Every structure is written in structure tokens, then in C-alpha cells.
Amino acid sequence: MTDSRPATRRTVLAAAVATAAAAVASQTALSPAAASPLPASPSAPGTGPGGARTGARTGSTVDYRAWTSAADWRSGTGQGTRVATGHRPGIAIAAPAGTTDYTDPHTRRTAAWEYAVWTSPVHRLPVPASELVASWNAHTPAGTWIRIEMRGTYTDGTDTPWYTLGVWASGDEDIRRTSVDDQGDGKSSVWTDTFAVDDTSTGLRLASYRLRATLHRAPGTDATPVVWRLGAMGSDVPDRFEVPASAPGVAAGIELDVPRYSQNTHIGQYPEYDNGGEAWCSPTSSQMIIEYWGRKPTAEDLSWVNPEYADPQVCHAARFTYDYQYSGCGNWPFNTAYAATYRDMQGIVTRLDSLADAESLIRAGIPLITSQSFMESELDGAGYGTAGHLMTVIGFTKDGDVIANDPASDSNEAVRHVYKRRQFENIWLRTKRYNEKGQVRSGTGGICYILFPAKPAPSQHRALRALGIR
Incomplete structure (x- = not known):
């Protein structure tokens, strides 16, 4: 496979051909x-909005930030969510905020789903970013799934749309896990798992962002996803x-x-x-x-x-x-x-x-x-x-x-x-x-x-x- 998408540092993860064995060293x-x-370790990273630590490293153009603790989850805004306590705090559905229809683009099946929404505080990037990749850890029992989104503010003061960074379930019976391509606003795009500024030569960067997790379940059930970790890596690695x-x-x-x-x-x-x-x-x-x-x-x-x-x-x-x-x-x-x-x-x-x-x-x-x-x-x-x-x-x-x-x-x-x-x-x-x-x-x-x-x-x-x- 080759990468036919617009210029971005997101490379295609294609197959490689068979290799020859390398020399074995004694270790x-x-x-x-x-x-x-x-x-x-060196001093702890600083804290950002909502009390969660930022991931900035001195002299680095990479920032990883995640929400993982009960305090982190309480710092965000919930619609129908609750903080699930325990040795791995997370967010779960308390009472649904509403019901929505979802048409799976890969099966063409349309179904109704109850949902609840959690939105993070704004995270200001220590170094404005040209790319962002989100990642999450979650439990999605049968009859549940999640959507992860990001909305950011550019260094020119304008906002991105809400970009979908993943529609995900651990299984493949209820929905088909999927990325969403062809998202863009003329300044940035999302392809597969990566948000990227379209033309970095203009100096435009992502200054801050929020993440949003929408939790879905089959109507009339008590099932719920639990999101334990939600974070993103923003970077401006020089060409x-x-x-x-x-x-x-x-x-x-x-x-x-x-x-x-x-x-x-x-x-x-x-x-x-x-x-x-x-x-x-x-x-x-x-x-x-x-x-x-x-x-x-x-x-x-x-x-x-x-x-x-x-x-x-x-x-x-x-x-x-x-x-x-x-x-x-x-x-x-x-x-x-x-x-x-x-x-x-x-x-x-x-x-x-x-x-x-x-x-x-x-x-x-x-x-x-x-x-x-x-x-x-x-x-x-x-x-x-x-x-x-x-x-x-x-x-x-x-x-x-x-x-x-x-x-x-x-x-x-x-x-x-x-x-x-x-x-x-x-x-x-x-x-x-x-x-x-x-x-x-x-x-x-x-x-x-x-x-x-x-x-x-x-x-x-x-x-x-x-x-x-x-």
C-alpha cells in the first residue's frame, strides 16, 4: 500500500515483506x-485546567495530556454521566441525556441508542501543535460503544469543528469500529487517527483543545461503557x-x-x-x-x-x-x-x-x-x-x-x-x-x-x- 492522502506525517501502516534474521548479540x-x-524523576509536570497534570517536557515539542483520575473526570462537564469509582476511576452513563439514531456506514444498519456525554476542560498546549492524536482506554460491554471527538482553537483565535477521532467498541457485533475520513474546515483535516494542520508553512497551529466522549447503549438497558483514560498527544515536530x-x-x-x-x-x-x-x-x-x-x-x-x-x-x-x-x-x-x-x-x-x-x-x-x-x-x-x-x-x-x-x-x-x-x-x-x-x-x-x-x-x-x- 502507498499513501495517497494529502501531505501529512500519518504514514500508511502497510505490510512489509519477509526479513532476514539479524545477528544475535548476548544481552x-x-x-x-x-x-x-x-x-x-525530574519535577512533576505543571497542572492545567481542571487540575490534571500537563504532559509538557522541558525543551520538547510534544505534549501528552490525559484525564484518568476521579478528580480529572469531575473537572469536566457531563450530560448524563457519572464518575465510576474504584481502582480505575472512569466515566459511565448515569441517566441518558437522550436518544439518537446511528447508521453504521459499514453495515448500513440504523438503530436507536441512548447516550450520555462528557467533555473535558480546555487544555492549552505548551507548544502549539501541528498534529494531534487522541487515545483512550475503555470497557464497552455488549450493547455499548463510544465516540471520541476533539474541538480546538487555532492560534488565529478561530475554532475547529468537532472532529470525530474514533467510533469504537471492543467487539464488532453492535457496531463496526471505524475512523471517519474526509473531515476538514479548510485549515485542518482528520485522516484515520490524526488531526493535522493543512499548511504548516503559514504558521497556523492548534493552540488548545477539548476532548469529548459520547457513551452509547441500547435503549432500556442498564449497560454502560466505562472510559478509564482519555488523552491526546499534540506535537509540532520540525520537518x-x-x-x-x-x-x-x-x-x-x-x-x-x-x-x-x-x-x-x-x-x-x-x-x-x-x-x-x-x-x-x-x-x-x-x-x-x-x-x-x-x-x-x-x-x-x-x-x-x-x-x-x-x-x-x-x-x-x-x-x-x-x-x-x-x-x-x-x-x-x-x-x-x-x-x-x-x-x-x-x-x-x-x-x-x-x-x-x-x-x-x-x-x-x-x-x-x-x-x-x-x-x-x-x-x-x-x-x-x-x-x-x-x-x-x-x-x-x-x-x-x-x-x-x-x-x-x-x-x-x-x-x-x-x-x-x-x-x-x-x-x-x-x-x-x-x-x-x-x-x-x-x-x-x-x-x-x-x-x-x-x-x-x-x-x-x-x-x-x-x-x-x-
Whole structure:
């Protein structure tokens, strides 16, 4: 697949071809509970409207902000919602604000749904943003679903419309989870999972935003979605073909014990989900990290999968991350939302500024999933080029090279790769690149998924907090 959409740093997360195995280096293997302790974290981020901490990092052009606590939820405006207390506070339906009809664009079925609405306080971005990606963690039992929206104010003082950033349910029986393309106002657009200013050369940026969650349920029932985490990453990463080189840091010689799965094990399986396993880099990567944290689907969950297929949990992840509008399994927040359907798991989409940020996570025992695009000649040992691909970063060699579980491999045994540090950091962090024809194309600018427990260990909490994640 290639990216035929308007110029944006949102790359297509298409399949990569099979890889050659990289050389194996001897490293220290760590389990989730055995990570090295981190030094004390820097000062806590400042607070924003409603009392929730902002995600600003000193000198960074990336801001991640989320609403997660009971105080956060009470700081917003609710119509028919209540704060669900417990070890994971969230918002739920108290008494519906009304009833609305929804026509599913993929099944053409129209049904009535009761709804309630929660709107966040305004969050002013520390650095006005050219892009924004929302992510959420929620429980949507049968007969329920949610819509996530964003409305912002530009630096010229005008407002965006309410943009839909996802129509989502963990299952696929009531509605088909979907992004909504072709949204725009002449200044910005939304494609799949990313809001982007159309022409950054004008200097126009997003100065602030609010998020809105609309919770739906079948009329006359007591069922309710519960949203535990709602947040967004705003960024203004400068356009660049090359990024500064970094020196090996705190994770040198650390490798996390992450399961290995190849997407190519599933070539041709369930082609209704993005043409089969050859395109499943994102759910395959997500499944590796979910299992690293000790979670996986039950036998009942997997009962729909052909019993002759190996690693059926990867098929399951593909089905339940599939975006029916995007026609793929690579919608970033759909993957993190899927991960958060597992017991006491959380998932977010953000950007990191450097490999040093990734190293701080690895040292704390937190692997990450990175998005990158590159020509075959730009990443030694990969054996392929791609317009967009996800892989997991699980460690660093003693020399600081990147150890990755790359799902675009011939077999599970071939998934572990060692990639040169300088090559990897450039293809991941840049925002512009050249393709094989010499044409300028977009890069992802450090996009990653971070999946972690609802109650991380103290060292993990410090590492996340240092990156503006709480």
C-alpha cells in the first residue's frame, strides 16, 4: 500500500515483506518485574485546567495530556454521566441525556441508542501543535460503544469543528469500529487517527483543545461503557530528513524478555482483516507486548479462530483492532484501546523525542512499539523497504544498537533483530524522507505505542512520568 492522502506525517501502516534474521548479540534478559530501578524523576509536570497534570517536557515539542483520575473526570462537564469509582476511576452513563439514531456506514444498519456525554476542560498546549492524536482506554460491554471527538482553537483565535477521532467498541457485533475520513474546515483535516494542520508553512497551529466522549447503549438497558483514560498527544515536530545522533545511554546491555511473533505466520489468513497476516504488523506487535505483561486471550475468546492456525491470539488481535474505514489493523489508538481491554492494562499513543527516551522506558522494563518508514538500503538487516511498519523495541546492545522484535520476519524464531542505532533513530524520528523514486514522503516523527499496567512499579511510574505520562 502507498499513501495517497494529502501531505501529512500519518504514514500508511502497510505490510512489509519477509526479513532476514539479524545477528544475535548476548544481552541481559529482563522480565517485567525485574527492571533496573531508575533515579528519582525530574519535577512533576505543571497542572492545567481542571487540575490534571500537563504532559509538557522541558525543551520538547510534544505534549501528552490525559484525564484518568476521579478528580480529572469531575473537572469536566457531563450530560448524563457519572464518575465510576474504584481502582480505575472512569466515566459511565448515569441517566441518558437522550436518544439518537446511528447508521453504521459499514453495515448500513440504523438503530436507536441512548447516550450520555462528557467533555473535558480546555487544555492549552505548551507548544502549539501541528498534529494531534487522541487515545483512550475503555470497557464497552455488549450493547455499548463510544465516540471520541476533539474541538480546538487555532492560534488565529478561530475554532475547529468537532472532529470525530474514533467510533469504537471492543467487539464488532453492535457496531463496526471505524475512523471517519474526509473531515476538514479548510485549515485542518482528520485522516484515520490524526488531526493535522493543512499548511504548516503559514504558521497556523492548534493552540488548545477539548476532548469529548459520547457513551452509547441500547435503549432500556442498564449497560454502560466505562472510559478509564482519555488523552491526546499534540506535537509540532520540525520537518527534517535527518535527526541528531545520540550516544548509547542508560539501557545499554538491557534486553527485555518479550514474546516473539511473526505476522508472516498468518499470510492469507482472514483476508477480510486487511488482506491477512502480511499486513498485521501492528496487531502482531501489540500482542507481543500484551503477553509480555502477562495477559492474553482466553480459550473462549479464541474459539472463533481456525484451530489449525498457529498463534491464534495474533488473528484475534487483528480482528479486534481492525478499522472498517481504514480497511486495516494499523489504526494507532485502536491498537492501544485493544491492549487496554485486557485486565488492568493501559495503552497510549505519543511521540518521543529521542532514543534516550526509549532507553529510559527499556531500563524501567517497559518495551515500546515504534512506527517507521524506510527504503531497504536505510536499515541494514531488515531486508525490505516499507511505506509504514510497526515493530517492538525490546532492548539495546552494549554498544547501544537497537534490539527489535520485528514482526515482518519469516518465522517466530527469526523475529529478533539488531538494528544499527544511527539508522534506526533516523528512520523513526524523522518527519521527511525520500522514496525509491527520489520523491519526498512523510516520516512518523517518533510515533510510538506505550502499553503498561494500570498500577506500574515505582521505577516504571517514574519513567512514564518523566515523559509526561501519568
